């Protein structure tokens with residue numbers, strides 16, 4: 500299945516910039532909507548989210564940097580449909596921009612996120628945006644999605660028109676994150692480089708690359724306070740704390756260890772966090788957990804859930820993490836699939 504995503508990129512007509520953009524948009528949405536946790540059922544992408552991501556891509560890259568020449572200088576027979584679709588979507592972006600600048604009397608080109616914030620209370624522009632999103636989506640439904648469906652990437656549209664990505668296709672994105680996003684974007688920039696005669700193209704391409712890298716969110720965020728508090732709350736209720744790494748008691752200098760390394764799981768869920776000696780934690784790096792370690796953490800999780808259920812937490816955030824803890828115990832699959840990935 501991974502081959503399908505990448506072949507959609509590599510086998511694409513070199514003029515098919517629209518298709519690169521589609522792979523980029525869909526893979527971005529899959530990786531953000533699933534938080535990179537392997538899926539056991541199809542992933543449904545909301546049509547409005549798809550249209551918004553699409554519009555943002557065109558707005559932040561083509562519009563901001565005045566990249567007008569995204570049509571090949573030498574168009575081969577049969578490439579007309581691609582040319583038309585790109586022109587259509589760019590026209591929609593330009594129309595939206597024109598409305599905004601005439602309404603605000605400003606010609607400063609702003610990023611799409613800022614545009615969304617600024618029109619938050621301007622209802623004529625809100626309505627215009629809604630209409631544009633509908634047009635973008637209906638435009639998208641015409642060709643590239645159909646093409647990709649033929650290649651086995653997409654499952655189908657559901658009855659409301661949202662997009663249903665089959666679980667294999669979603670997991671292919673999750674497992675190769677961020678390769679697919681980078682590859683599609685690099686192909687898109689290569690395409691621009693090939694066809695564009697504008698002097699703005701170099702900064703434009705650089706900005707596209709910065710745009711993706713800032714959206715990849717690969718930097719590891721800190722463990723949320725609520726998680727730390729929950730874990731501390733439980734462990735302080737027990738007679739002693741055993742280090743999950745060396746199995747010796749911890750008296751001082753402890754750290755919270757991601758049993759399945761963070762890089763594999765990209766979350767701070769409490770079922771995966773266990774105290775270790777600081778020194779044990781420092782030497783673990785991103786190594787996978789050993790069997791005994793998994794056993795210690797799983798048995799701790801069972802005691803911890805029992806303890807939490809007796810506490811009757813009121814705060815939503817606390818309840819959320821307790822629920823995830825519960826599902827990690829009820830389904831061994833959650834552990835198995837991550838251990839497989841290590």
Ligand SMILES: [Zn+2]
Pocket residue numbers: 742743744745746747775776779
């Ligand atoms: Zn230790």
